[in-house]
Amino acid sequence: MFRNVAELVEIAEKENILISDVMIRQEMEVTEKSYDEVFEQMDKNLLVMEEAIERGINEKVTSVSGLTGGDAVLLQKYIQSGKSLAGDFHLDAVSKAIATNEVNAAMGTICATPTAGSAGVVPGTLFALKHKVNPSRGKMVRYLFTSGAFGLVVANNASISGAAGGCQAEVGSATGMAAAAIVELMDGTPKQSAHAMAIALKNMLGLVCDPVAGLVEVPCVKRNAMGASNAIVAADMALAGIESRIPCDEVIDAMYKIGQAMSLDLRETAGGGLAATPTGKELEAKIFGASHKK
Amino acid sequence: MKYRTVFDIIGPVMIGPSSSHTAGAARIGRVARTLLGKQPKWVEISFYGSFAKTYKGHGTDVALVGGLLDFDTFDQRIKDSLKIAEDLGVEIKIQEEDAVPEHPNTAKIRLGTCEEDTLELVGISIGGGKIEIVELNGFLLRLSGNHPAILVVHDDRYGVIAAVSNVLAKHEINIGHMEVSRKEKGKEALMVIEIDQNVDDILLAEVASLPNICKVTKIHD
Numbered sequence: 297m298f299r300n301v302a303e304l305v306e307i308a309e310k311e312n313i314l315i316s317d318v319m320i321r322q323e324m325e326v327t328e329k330s331y332d333e334v335f336e337q338m339d340k341n342l343l344v345m346e347e348a349i350e351r352g353i354n355e356k357v358t359s360v361s362g363l364t365g366g367d368a369v370l371l372q373k374y375i376q377s378g379k380s381l382a383g384d385f386h387l388d389a390v391s392k393a394i395a396t397n398e399v400n401a402a403m404g405t406i407c408a409t410p411t412a413g414s415a416g417v418v419p420g421t422l423f424a425l426k427h428k429v430n431p432s433r434g435k436m437v438r439y440l441f442t443s444g445a446f447g448l449v450v451a452n453n454a455s456i457s458g459a460a461g462g463c464q465a466e467v468g469s470a471t472g473m474a475a476a477a478i479v480e481l482m483d484g485t486p487k488q489s490a491h492a493m494a495i496a497l498k499n500m501l502g503l504v505c506d507p508v509a510g511l512v513e514v515p516c517v518k519r520n521a522m523g524a525s526n527a528i529v530a531a532d533m534a535l536a537g538i539e540s541r542i543p544c545d546e547v548i549d550a551m552y553k554i555g556q557a558m559s560l561d562l563r564e565t566a567g568g569g570l571a572a573t574p575t576g577k578e579l580e581a582k583i584f585g586a587s588h589k590k
Numbered sequence: 591m592k593y594r595t596v597f598d599i600i601g602p603v604m605i606g607p608s609s610s611h612t613a614g615a616a617r618i619g620r621v622a623r624t625l626l627g628k629q630p631k632w633v634e635i636s637f638y639g640s641f642a643k644t645y646k647g648h649g650t651d652v653a654l655v656g657g658l659l660d661f662d663t664f665d666q667r668i669k670d671s672l673k674i675a676e677d678l679g680v681e682i683k684i685q686e687e688d689a690v691p692e693h694p695n696t697a698k699i700r701l702g703t704c705e706e707d708t709l710e711l712v713g714i715s716i717g718g719g720k721i722e723i724v725e726l727n728g729f730l731l732r733l734s735g736n737h738p739a740i741l742v743v744h745d746d747r748y749g750v751i752a753a754v755s756n757v758l759a760k761h762e763i764n765i766g767h768m769e770v771s772r773k774e775k776g777k778e779a780l781m782v783i784e785i786d787q788n789v790d791d792i793l794l795a796e797v798a799s800l801p802n803i804c805k806v807t808k809i810h811d
Contacts, residue, residue, distance in 0.1 A: 458719025510644025
């Protein structure tokens with residue numbers, strides 16, 4: 297059993313296998329299931345992600361509150377106009393992350409990765425990669441095991457809950473997980489995956505959880521968008537050979553401690569940050585009416 | 591290790607918008623329903639911390655009631671659970687509490703069918719849809735709801751734990767995690783036994799027939 301990223305990388309290197317192999321093997325041991333059972337279960341989750349993205353980029357979904365929806369469609373159209381500055385692949389990932397979160401906000405069916413509020417980053421980057429490098433279905437399923445391996449370490453050593461650790465614990469974790477998985481899909485080493493995760497998460501540290509009206513919409517949808525963007529850049533940096541000076545496990549530990557130091561107002565209580573801005577308050581009053589007490 | 595499987599991280603498949611405030615709430619409700627063993631006639635829900643502040647926005651109430659109606663996290667009916675509960679004649683009361691809980695996402699649920707048949711539990715949603723039941727009828731415990739489990743209310747006497755585990759051994763059931771909690775020495779105690787597979791009613795009846803056993807219930811995957 298790996299308890300941290302250092303052990304995860306060490307097992308993969310020692311046995312000359314991928315991070316996803318380490319995760320699959322551990323899953324088989326813990327749950328006493330066969331390779332095929334574990335793989336098929338993940339394949340089902342992949343299908344849920346694909347359906348959510350397809351819905352989000354093709355349909356103009358709208359949340360019950362009306363705060364979010366339709367931005368994934370806008371971005372897809374913009375990509376097709378050929379004017380994009382960031383690049384088509386980059387924005388494709390961003391739009392697919394948005395698509396997932398828009399479907400989530402509309403009470404649609406999604407797969408939490410690691411949470412529902414941060415469900416866009418991992419599938420968003422994955423399905424943009426599908427479009428760009430056309431990986432096999434098996435490689436796509438492995439992407440989720442690699443993400444999951446890094447996510448497990450964060451969940452057990454820090455937190456993946458916005459109420460406990462702020463948005464850095466949710467979108468931050470998801471961004472690190474995606475960065476690590478991109479590296480493996482692009483044939484980087486386990487060590488490079490760890491550096492990608494560290495670089496990505498470092499740049500999400502301190503991010504607070506301040507949802508307007510307590511809804512998983514503003515700013516959650518756009519934070520997933522930027523998380524997807526951050527993950528791609530972090531992965532590219534790691535694949536270029538850039539290393540994080542602070543080891544991944546220490547970044548995770550720092551994230552945990554920052555979360556503990558965060559005021560309660562900034563941890564999913566809708567009491568501070570963007571939720572407490574004049575416009576945030578106004579939107580809240582409009583959605584819930586004046587009777588909704590805070 | 592709080593999180594054991596990769597599907598705690600890549601999963602659950604669920605109706606949005608929040609894994610802790612929607613899927614987790616549905617799971618807490620479903621464990622309560624399972625422990626009661628039938629559809630409740632009335633339910634009193636108290637929300638604490640982040641649950642109290644944001645339950646309307648996250649649909650925590652809707653999801654929790656969905657769980658009480660035995661809906662899973664991905665069940666489309668969750669969205670309409672309040673209406674469905676009303677149609678079924680289940681009386682629902684919701685309170686926002688000011689007290690600061692140990693965990694920010696805490697819900698206390700009282701539910702029942704009549705005066706004698708009630709249950710009170712406290713559940714926390716620890717992130718990514720994962721939950722723990724931390725209190726049941728005043729007993730402190732730690733129950734994930736992710737594994738089949740047997741709950742035994744018994745008199746706090748010597749030999750009771752051995753007798754129960756002997757029955758499990760006879761049926762070749764392996765114990766994954768076990769804990770015993772009591773409110774007072776020599777009075778009522780609660781045994782929580784997490785096991786690897788579902789058990790049948792014959793085994794439960796056998797446990798129930800042992801001396802000093804008051805009540806036996808099970809929850810399963």
